[in-house]
Amino acid sequence: MPVQLLKIIKGKSETSLPSHLQKEDLKHLQEGFDHTNKYFQGIVILSYPLTKLGDGTDFFKVVLQDLDNSCSRINSINILIYGKMAEDCAKVIHNGDTCLVAGFKLKKSPTAKEDGRHGCHLEVSEEAGSAIYVREYSVVFYILVLSVAPKYVYTPLNHLKDGTIVNLYGIVKFFKPPYVSKGTDYCSVVTLVDPSNVKLTCTLFNGNLDSLPKIYKVGDIVRFHRIKIREYNGQMQGITSAGFASLTFDGTVGAPVVPRTSSKVYTFMDEEQKTIEELRIWAASNLSISGPAAKLSDVQPMLFFDLTCQLIGKAKVDGSSFLLKVWDGTKCPYPTWKVPVEARDLEGEKVVLHQLRNLAVDILVYDNHVQLAKSLKIGSFLRIYSIHTKQASADNEDVSHIEFHLHGGTCYGRGIGVLPESNPDIKELKAFLESVDLADSQRMESMSSLEFDDTFNSVTDFESHLERCQQLSVTVLTDHQDLSNTELKTILNSTAPRQYRIRAKLRTYKPQKLYQSIKLHCSKCNSLQEVPDGDKFDFILRGSVNTAPNPELHNTSWYDSVMWTTRDQKQRKIAIHFVKHDEMLQQPEDTLLMIEGGTLKEVWKLTKRFKCVIPVRSTEDDLELLDLSAPFLLQGNIKYYGCKQCSTPKPVRSLSSIAAEQQPSWEPAEIAQALGIELLQYVFVMRFTLVDGTGALNAYLFDYEKFFQIPASEILTNNFLQQKMQMTMNTLCPPGRKLDDLPWLECFIKSYNVRDEMKHQVYYQIFDTTVAEDVV
DNA sequence: GCTTAGGTTTTG
Numbered sequence: 001m002p003v004q005l006l007k008i009i010k011g012k013s014e015t016s017l018p019s020h021l022q023k024e025d026l027k028h029l030q031e032g033f034d035h036t037n038k039y040f041q042g043i044v045i046l047s048y049p050l051t052k053l054g055d056g057t058d059f060f061k062v063v064l065q066d067l068d069n070s071c072s073r074i075n076s077i078n079i080l081i082y083g084k085m086a087e088d089c090a091k092v093i094h095n096g097d098t099c100l101v102a103g104f105k106l107k108k109s110p111t112a113k114e115d116g117r118h119g120c121h122l123e124v125s126e127e128a129g130s131a132i133y134v135r136e137y138s139v140v141f142y143i144l145v146l147s148v149a150p151k152y153v154y155t156p157l158n159h160l161k162d163g164t165i166v167n168l169y170g171i172v173k174f175f176k177p178p179y180v181s182k183g184t185d186y187c188s189v190v191t192l193v194d195p196s197n198v199k200l201t202c203t204l205f206n207g208n209l210d211s212l213p214k215i216y217k218v219g220d221i222v223r224f225h226r227i228k229i230r231e232y233n234g235q236m237q238g239i240t241s242a243g244f245a246s247l248t249f250d251g252t253v254g255a256p257v258v259p260r261t262s263s264k265v266y267t268f269m270d271e272e273q274k275t276i277e278e279l280r281i282w283a284a285s286n287l288s289i290s291g292p293a294a295k296l297s298d299v300q301p302m303l304f305f306d307l308t309c310q311l312i313g314k315a316k317v318d319g320s321s322f323l324l325k326v327w328d329g330t331k332c333p334y335p336t337w338k339v340p341v342e343a344r345d346l347e348g349e350k351v352v353l354h355q356l357r358n359l360a361v362d363i364l365v366y367d368n369h370v371q372l373a374k375s376l377k378i379g380s381f382l383r384i385y386s387i388h389t390k391q392a393s394a395d396n397e398d399v400s401h402i403e404f405h406l407h408g409g410t411c412y413g414r415g416i417g418v419l420p421e422s423n424p425d426i427k428e429l430k431a432f433l434e435s436v437d438l439a440d441s442q443r444m445e446s447m448s449s450l451e452f453d454d455t456f457n458s459v460t461d462f463e464s465h466l467e468r469c470q471q472l473s474v475t476v477l478t479d480h481q482d483l484s485n486t487e488l489k490t491i492l493n494s495t496a497p498r499q500y501r502i503r504a505k506l507r508t509y510k511p512q513k514l515y516q517s518i519k520l521h522c523s524k525c526n527s528l529q530e531v532p533d534g535d536k537f538d539f540i541l542r543g544s545v546n547t548a549p550n551p552e553l554h555n556t557s558w559y560d561s562v563m564w565t566t567r568d569q570k571q572r573k574i575a576i577h578f579v580k581h582d583e584m585l586q587q588p589e590d591t592l593l594m595i596e597g598g599t600l601k602e603v604w605k606l607t608k609r610f611k612c613v614i615p616v617r618s619t620e621d622d623l624e625l626l627d628l629s630a631p632f633l634l635q636g637n638i639k640y641y642g643c644k645q646c647s648t649p650k651p652v653r654s655l656s657s658i659a660a661e662q663q664p665s666w667e668p669a670e671i672a673q674a675l676g677i678e679l680l681q682y683v684f685v686m687r688f689t690l691v692d693g694t695g696a697l698n699a700y701l702f703d704y705e706k707f708f709q710i711p712a713s714e715i716l717t718n719n720f721l722q723q724k725m726q727m728t729m730n731t732l733c734p735p736g737r738k739l740d741d742l743p744w745l746e747c748f749i750k751s752y753n754v755r756d757e758m759k760h761q762v763y764y765q766i767f768d769t770t771v772a773e774d775v776v
Numbered sequence: 777g778c779t780t781a782g783g784t785t786t787t788g
Contacts, residue, residue, distance in 0.1 A: 174783055183780025191783065203781050232782060239782085304785065321788065366788065386785065407786045414785065515787055601782075608784090719785070 039102035060086035158196035202238030210262035297330035301391035313348030367408025489694035496751035549575035550618035637717035642677035
């Protein structure tokens with residue numbers, strides 16, 4: 001849009017003059033001066049009729065008078081406007097308007113002697129990259145900005161320096177769509193990469209949602225102007241500074257180079273078009289580009305995916321969750337849940353909701369996403385990022401269904417973005433939605449449930465499992481094969497302790513939420529406890545910040561130390577002690593380090609790069625572990641805890657003996673022992689209700705790894721393993737099945753007595769049993 | 777004017 005009228009209300013413009021432009025005095029408009037990023041301002045005292053030059057180019061000439069130098073002999077200058085811009089200007093320029101001319105070409109005026117004006121004239125044209133902005137100050141006059149692009153310098157990501165404000169290009173590697181921050185602004189986090197292969201994570205704030213980059217997917221290309229570079233946690237970070245502006249482009253090779261921006265004033269020239277095209281090509285050959293986006297027809301249980309869809313209904317559910325009803329024209333192959341809401345709370349066209357009832361899915365959004373979800377308009381097109389599909393079954397259902405959740409928080413870019421109808425993906429979606437034959441989906445509804453099962457993969461899987469399970473067992477014994485089966489009735493009538501081999505079906509189990517089965521076990525005092533949540537660790541780390549590192553404990557014979565103070569207001573002191581081996585530092589992946597004064601995030605980051613991280617604090621004569629409610633050791637994703645009751649923490653120098661070993665392996669058990677810690681083990685604790693036609697008993701599963709062939713320590717931080725465990729349980733105990741259709745399990749159980757003053761009870765525990773290989 | 781968040785899945 002070469003010419004644009006910008007409204008000015010009560011003397012304030014909606015858009016301010018680009019901040020890089022500076023006013024230039026008439027007397028400085030001379031050859032040899034640098035006029036980049038300068039503008040000249042004057043009042044239109046004369047404008048000539050629009051004409052055409054010999055080659056057909058439109059031509060328009062105005063004379064501007066410099067009011068600041070109105071007493072000078074020469075106080076006016078000719079402005080020559082060429083091409084489309086001439087035509088556009090002729091429409092909006094009137095005598096008396098105030099004009100701002102920037103980025104002009106300065107040429108000797110051949111008519112200076114005759115007209116008595118300035119010895120040079122200013123030339124502008126769209127072809128030279130000019131854009132024109134007309135600002136309506138009041139009914140009385142306009143300001144016209146003829147803005148030729150200033151020369152911007154773009155810094156490659158490997159040349160960023162702390163404390164600078166730069167312009168840059170980058171390919172979006174990760175992003176969080178704008179969300180409501182806890183402060184006053186929207187926030188969007190964007191990680192970029194460029195051909196220098198350096199990454200930059202930018203934290204962008206703006207009170208106006210529209211002013212944040214319009215990024216719709218990974219691979220989009222952005223141009224940031226005036227972004228501030230700071231060092232944070234030892235890495236460069238970008239953050240919005242005053243005057244920050246962005247353009248976003250589709251990253252697809254060959255797609256039209258059309259910037260997405262909220263800014264009405266921006267420059268974009270051939271050179272920049274070339275840059276975008278080069279970046280697209282680099283990205284295509286150097287970055288892994290994800291395949292086509294998932295549709296509802298592709299969803300699998302227990303995963304996270306982005307969905308591009310249309311909103312057809314919404315409803316409040318409760319204070320912390322909100323319902324969105326969406327469709328994308330395809331049918332989810334699983335039965336999907338319907339969130340019960342009051343009819344009067346459901347917003348959306350009743351007719352549409354009814355027509356699409358078989359294609360639409362319910363997405364429940366939580367916490368911080370509620371506010372944004374509420375504001376969404378029915379009919380708008382959305383991309384919902386990182387929806388979680390969860391397999392679940394209600395008591396009254398025969399088969400399990402799929403639930404769609406958008407959990408709270410913004411991890412992994414979880415959030416909701418509104419896409420404009422001009423977006424190519426949305427154009428495609430719209431065309432597809434219009435082509436959907438609703439009669440088809442209605443026929444689907446009337447199909448028999450048998451036929452429906454064909455598309456329900458996991459049910460089909462269950463069927464095939466069930467077939468073999470008529471004879472075989474979904475579990476196998478790892479020992480005592482010679483023992484013969486005992487009926488449950490017999491076991492229930494016998495005294496404890498004894499061991500049995502049984503053949504039974506798993507009627508139900510607890511907890512149904514499998515993550516709740518993970519506990520910490522102390523093998524010394526035999527206590528079980530819940531796995532502490534991250535908040536507790538955070539709280540303890542925050543408390544430890546108050547103990548300043550003791551410099552006397554730095555750089556010992558067995559570790560090297562570094563210390564620094566954060567530049568934020570808190571002036572936090574952080575010390576890291578890298579444990580040496582043979583007086584040498586080892587490779588990061590082999591290194592154990594101790595950290596003082598770190599935050600949860602910093603500790604977490606260190607665990608990604610180093611083998612072991614031990615949070616410590618200084619005392620007068622040694623480093624010591626923090627409170628044992630916090631993990632005493634972090635390795636990879638796993639937090640290791642010590643038993644508060646059974647541990648007698650030793651000073652940290654006890655570790656030096658391990659460091660001195662030939663090849664320190666830094667095994668958690670070994671570290672725990674050296675530090676006087678009784679290591680807590682992660683275990684699955686579940687209650688299986690087993691039946692065999694003669695009776696029913698509850699047997700406890702107490703398993704570190706053997707039964708599921710999944711380490712209990714990894715389940716909480718590994719989504720894949722959680723999926724795997726859920727699938728296994730669905731095979732052992734298919735939700736909604738009749739007793740006859742349940743598979744058989746072969747197990748060893750042992751009975752044992754538990755007595756207290758009040759009562760005596762017999763308990764049963766599963767042992768030496770594992771899930772069959774073809775079930776896992 | 778200052779903060780917000782500072783990528784690393786919830787457990788409803």
